Amino acid sequence: MRGIITILFFMLIFSGVASAQTGEDIFYTKCAGCHKIGGGDLSGPDLQGVTDRRDIQWIKTIITNPDKLVQENDPTMMELIARYGFQMPNLGVSDEEADKIIEYLKGFSAGAPRETPVEKQPAEQPSAPALEGDPISGKMYFTGEKRFSAGGPPCISCHSARGAGIQGGTLAPDLSDLYGKLGEKGLRGVLQTLQFPVMKDVYKNKKLSEEEIADMIAFFKETGSKAQKKQVKSGGMYPISGVMLFLVAMGIIWLYSRRVK
Template sequence: MQCSMRSADVSRRRLDAVRRVGALCLLAGILLMARAHPVAAAPVAQTPAEGEKIFQEKCTACHTIGKGPLVGPDLQGVTQARDRAWLTRWIMQPDVVLAEQDPIAVQLLAQYNNVPMPNLGLNESQVAALLAYLESQAGGAAGAVQQAAPAALPTGDPAAGRALFMGTARFQNGGPSCLACHSIAGVGALGGGTLGPDLTAAFNKYGDAGLAAFLNTTPTLTMNAVWSRQPLTPQEQADLWAFLQQASLAARDPATLNQLIGLSVVGCAVLLLLAQLRWRRRLRGVRRPMVARATH
């Protein structure tokens, strides 16, 4: 019994290691590709229009201007409420500002469910453009440029999204399976990659519109490195969105958990039974010749 447990443990550890190495290779490949095709130097223009473009690509998964909070606060009027130097540092390196225990950052973090704003790898001129755009929107909707309405997604099919996530279906523009870097409840009994976070709660974290915007813009660093080169099509985004929604609902369903516990109990019972059978047979193998010898 102990032996079979140990070997199961070893093979699990081996599988984990293989998966981790796989994810690292993938990341290394992505970084190499990023080197091979350097992105055009960041534009020097710091116009509100340039800032609006960056805002649509990098911020709309988590922020609105004047339409209420999403994952992060509504940014209307933020250029009046906060110091410009603070805003610049924050947008460039929120992780650093938070690590310094900046009082505003600490308070915002607590206020927004302890979800930290990610470092998006923006340079100073991009942030200046963003601030110019936020400034131009500070007066409210009246007379200001309206935020572009997010493109309506086609209806998603959670089964198709699952196949894409697992890698049993291919992305039209290429790209690794989501499972290479992510795990999600109930998918793949052995779980998935560990480079990215578990996505069981992603739907609830971002909400309907936020998650759609996230899948469309993939604003965060690693996600952007992967998917800006081989964008997800609108249909793929919709299918993944539907699958992530389903996974978040399934995770809330206690029946799923009970099923899992039931399965693991049955699994343990089978293992115990097998181990006991082998143990008996081993004894019998020893006993028979001994008995034979004793009776002669």
């Protein structure tokens, strides 16, 4: 019990630290898996000069609540989704964080004193020559039969993939059709970042390796092609309060760390 309290305590401190992050820090943890600033597109558009070509409020909305733009049938959003093949996921970015990111992005607008961001680009880029993944191994990572080298919990603790016959947690959306939804590049960006609200603390400093990512992609690709077209559409955020999710996630980490001991 004391262990849990200690963990909770540290998580609180860490969330305090997180809010002291700069826009640049947030960008490189949450966004750089899919976006570069200058130098071309990854799975998402190059964000150099985005504050010139889009309205600031619009940018804030796509960062904090991309689903809203889709619901409103926003023409720019629809065009971008058509062009890039999938919708930017909701990453649970707060208003305050979004403001910081936008300030950072403004530094790369046409009028701003130009500083070249190139050296700061992430080392492993989604466009790097892809490793050949093994779907069986990917499935084992999903179910926890194989452990992630950095110690992150298996996806099954919170997610199912019924398309692959995997009944896991129901706390989070079913992932059977992830490949169909995001495509290869988007999926790679997602697996590199794992920055969804509940997941980001669980996978903090526990990034998947390139090989693990390749295996997971192979698994999702296979599952996606098997999954029926009438796949469960995952609906973004679930109506459970943040505190509840937080506690459940802590419980899972606790159980998991006990099990592997």
